[in-house]
């Protein structure tokens with residue numbers, strides 16, 4: 360699992376790693392440049408245009424100079440545009456500058472005419488994690504000009520102008536792709552920066568995850584290769600009971616569809632038995648739509664404790680009898696999942712939060728979280744609020760959106776990497792509730808249930824989007840859930 364560390368620790372990390380391996384910082388820069396080069400060749404095999412590399416005075420600029428050499432040596436037409444005289448640049452920048460082959464055309468930004476065409480590439484190596492103030496002057500002018508030119512645009516490590524751990528002040532380079540080294544810089548995960556980062560790619564430059572862990576601040580980035588370790592293993596003798604008995608509460612009149620989606624998603628995620636508690640008048644709808652589901656009666660509600668997990672909220676409405684809701688929370692002592700109206704009801708009467716069993720998983724989207732925890736001025740503050748909320752209430756807080764975050768009662772935060780914009784569709788959250796409840800019911804610890812639920816949900820969304828793009832609906836995500844187990848090789 361990748362650790363996300365703050366920009367000011369990157370230098371310390373580099374220094375410690377270089378020392379431990381007895382290598383030069385220049386070698387690490389070479390690793391970074393090579394990692395970029397390999398990625399670039401794979402992504403853009405048939406290049407017709409020229410490559411313009413804008414390189415700033417620090418080591419991000421140094422990466423640019425090393426990349427210029429590698430691209431030129433492979434036969435590409437490369438122009439290097441610099442901002443400061445060599446003598447004012449970092450030592451590793453200077454060392455790379457000395458190694459530039461003569462076929463790289465080098466010119467000052469002051470002499471550059473910005474004649475760049477659609478097929479050309481701009482590599483943004485102006486500033487990386489060392490930026491310490493908003494850009495201005497000649498840098499701002501160049502960034503503004505580049506932002507108005509249409510061509511292929513790639514930022515190296517981070518779009519220049521964006522601070523690595525804070526919200527952008529002023530302007531920054533707008534990339535189509537950001538290739539970031541070793542781990543995603545924290546601010547790349549903020550929605551405020553989506554129009555600058557484009558697609559984010561993480562490449563390895565040779566620093567092992569265990570090494571970076573020494574600098575960890577409790578933030579982790581979840582990737583496909585991390586997921587199998589959070590799964591439980593089943594075997595040939597596993598029976599229906601092992602896969603869990605769960606109960607879902609929701610589906611008021613006119614909103615029973617939410618329960619159809621949640622319960623179906625739970626079944627597709629592997630639940631052995633799924634009960635739903637819904638408005639009596641809606642019973643026929645769910646039993647027709649999902650014949651595998653059972654509708655709970657008074658008997659089942661009485662024997663709440665016999666269920667392995669509960670999921671509360673999808674389509675429940677806010678007219679629910681609060682006394683009934685509180686009695687559920689008080690009578691059930693295992694972790695459960697709360698979503699949608701289950702959360703809205705808690706936001707209306709926050710004093711009831713104390714009844715939520717410890718270790719439960721709460722899955723608000725941004726608006727629901729705002730109702731629960733109040734307004735945040737930006738995503739950074741929102742994430743801090745999420746962290747405090749999870750700690751204070753002893754719950755796992757799944758804040759949904761791009762890079763969904765999971766905050767734990769211990770104060771850690773995990774960021775998900777699967778999913779896409781096409782999942783922002785009605786019922787998508789109901790599907791996630793069903794999935795996380797299903798994993799909980801199968802005996803997964805709450806953190807594992809949340810991580811697996813969020814990752815598989817996102818992956819199912821990616822698979823659905825392959826053929827349907829913006830036409831993806833929540834039912835398509837459910838249909839792709841089984842395929843995610845195949846894709847990740849989970850038995």
Ligand SMILES: NC(=O)C1=CN([C@@H]2O[C@H](COP(=O)(O)OP(=O)(O)OC[C@H]3O[C@@H](n4cnc5c(N)ncnc54)[C@H](OP(=O)(O)O)[C@@H]3O)[C@@H](O)[C@H]2O)[C@@H](O)CC1
Pocket residue numbers: 369370373387388391415416417418419420421422449485486487488489490491492493494495498515516517540541564
């Ligand atoms: N392990 C890794 O991750 C590796 C990282 N590597 C790479 O190194 C990058 C970090 O390099 P870095 O620390 O030299 O900082 P970088 O961003 O190039 O800029 C600093 C320079 O800019 C200046 N400056 C700052 N703000 C300014 C402003 N607004 N306007 C004007 N000037 C401004 C500042 O000078 P100042 O004026 O503050 O004295 C300084 O000269 C990292 O992102 C990655 O690309 C790889 O090579 C190897 C492995």
Ligand SMILES: [K+]
Pocket residue numbers: 419483484485486487514515516517518519
């Ligand atoms: K950059």
